[in-house]
Amino acid sequence: MNTKLVSFVLTILLSDFVNSATFENxxxxxxxxxxxxxxxxxxxxxxxxxxxxxxxxxxxxxxxxxxxxxxxxxxxxxxxxxxxxxxxxxxxxxxxxxxxxxxxxxxxxxxxxxxxxxxxxxxxxxxxxxxxxxxxxxxxxxxxxxxxxxxxxxxxxxxxxxxxxxxxxxxxxxxxxxxxxxxxxxxxxxxLEEVPPHAFDFGLKFKRLNVPLTVWNVVLAQNRIKKVHKDAFKHVNGFGYLSLADNHLQELPPEVFHSVKNINTLDLTNNNLGHVSGVFDDININQLILLNNSLSCFPMEVFDISTISYVFVDGNPFTCVCVQFFD
CATH class of the missing domain: 3.80.10.10 (Ribonuclease Inhibitor)
Structure with a gap:
């Protein structure tokens, strides 16, 4: 083998060996x-x-x-x-x-x-x-x-x-x-394709007696989520900001927010939700964002049993008279 070639190869090998420190130059x-x-x-x-x-x-x-x-x-x-x-x-x-x-x-x-x-x-x-x-x-x-x-x-x-x-x-x-x-x-x-049951149970260790368990910010936007398990948020009493925007949700279980009493902002923008009847019963939500879904109707009776300050529903194919006042 050519002597110069051997020398060149050895130089490269030795160089790689010497330059092996974690922080090099x-x-x-x-x-x-x-x-x-x-x-x-x-x-x-x-x-x-x-x-x-x-x-x-x-x-x-x-x-x-x-x-x-x-x-x-x-x-x-x-x-x-x-x-x-x-x-x-x-x-x-x-x-x-x-x-x-x-x-x-x-x-x-x-x-x-x-x-x-x-x-x-x-x-x-x-x-x-x-x-x-x-x-x-x-x-x-x-x-x-x-x-x-x-x-x-x-x-x-x-x-x-x-x-x-x-x-x-x-x-x-x-x-x-x-x-x-x-x-x-x-x-x-x-x-992500699913929010599994008891997703936030790790927080129970830090829950004090008679003090609600609150998770402040959870952003799961722009995933591939098709399913939120009915017990996904079990034991959580409140969210500051919860985003499931830009996923593939077609429905939410009516029980999914049963333990959740307060959400400041819930963002469900850009999903395929066809109905939300029963999903937001008995809950306090400041901003509910349902932009660009597949809703033909919004359950107006929810305002009689829940406190929801603002609902954003632009971009849905509404057909029922219950939401004509949004026009």
């Missing part, structure tokens, strides 16, 4: 939370270059700034301890950096970490042990390729908000959130 931006510290009218920013390291610790911990942003870098995999022992960091973002895999144990000893942003990467799976037990309040995983979330992926956290928009999730599992007080869940633009 990566630039990290550090700043502080808005409103805390300003320099010349702006929050201070420090750019740190990491030539090669398995962890951020040695480059970050001696800095006084507590917000880390890594954007548009090349970090294929986050391994055990690669984001551990960050004693001062409050917010951590690794955005659009080609991350395909998160190993269990990536985050350890991050006592002040409040939020994570891993948007715009190539993550396919959330394994148990990556986030389990992590004491953060919010996680953004939008715009990845997530299709698998293991059974206890977000258990025993202080998590209150999770955003999984624009992924490939096809089934909802209430066990994901056991032991975590999640009040805002965003799973729009995925592949």
């Amino acid at each position: 990566v630039t990290v931006l550090l700043t502080t939370q808005l409103g805390k510290l300003f320099l010349y009218g702006k929050p201070p920013i420090a750019a740190i270059f990491i030539p090669s390291s398995e962890t951020l610790t040695d480059y970050i911990n001696h800095q006084p700034l507590e917000v880390v942003t890594i954007r548009n870098q090349k970090i294929p995999k986050l391994v055990e301890n690669s984001l551990s022992n960050l004693s001062n960091i409050v917010h951590l973002s690794i955005i659009s950096s080609g991350v395909t895999e998160l190993e269990p144990g990536t985050f350890k000893n991050v006592p002040k970490l409040d939020g994570l942003n891993l948007e715009g990467n190539l993550i396919k799976e959330i394994k148990n042990g990556v986030f389990t037990g992590l004491q953060v309040k919010f996680i953004y995983l939008n715009n990845n390729k997530i299709s698998i979330i293991e059974n206890h992926a977000f258990n025993n956290m202080t998590l209150t908000l999770i955003s999984l928009n624009n992924n490939r999730i096809s089934a909802w599992n209430t066990n994901w959130f056991l032991g975590s007080p999640v009040g805002s869940i965003y799973i729009a633009k995925n592949l």
Whole structure:
């Protein structure tokens, strides 16, 4: 074999071997939370270059700034301890950096970490042990390729908000959130086909005696949902904002909101609902949005047994006289 060719191949192999650190030629931006510290009218920013390291610790911990942003870098995999022992960091973002895999144990000893942003990467799976037990309040995983979330992926956290928009999730599992007080869940633009029974039972652990169980924001818009189980919202007493817009619903079970007494906004836009008789009985709804469905009639008697402030019904093929006053 040609000596130069052998040398070239060995150089490539050795280069790949040497360039195997988690953070290889990566630039990290550090700043502080808005409103805390300003320099010349702006929050201070420090750019740190990491030539090669398995962890951020040695480059970050001696800095006084507590917000880390890594954007548009090349970090294929986050391994055990690669984001551990960050004693001062409050917010951590690794955005659009080609991350395909998160190993269990990536985050350890991050006592002040409040939020994570891993948007715009190539993550396919959330394994148990990556986030389990992590004491953060919010996680953004939008715009990845997530299709698998293991059974206890977000258990025993202080998590209150999770955003999984624009992924490939096809089934909802209430066990994901056991032991975590999640009040805002965003799973729009995925592949969900059903809202299963007892979908929000994870919240029962945090329900106090004689205090209603409320879920603040749930967005399941732009999925493929054909069915909402009659017990999907059982034990939930209220929603702030619930969106099932842009799905494939043809009907809702009359019992589906039986335990739900209050909804500020319920959005059912762009479905195929042909009737809603009995669905909204004995409930308080501020805004009921039924735009662009297949309703030929709206049950006006619902106003005698429920408190519904506003109903939006444009784009339905009404044929009955009961809704002529909408014209």
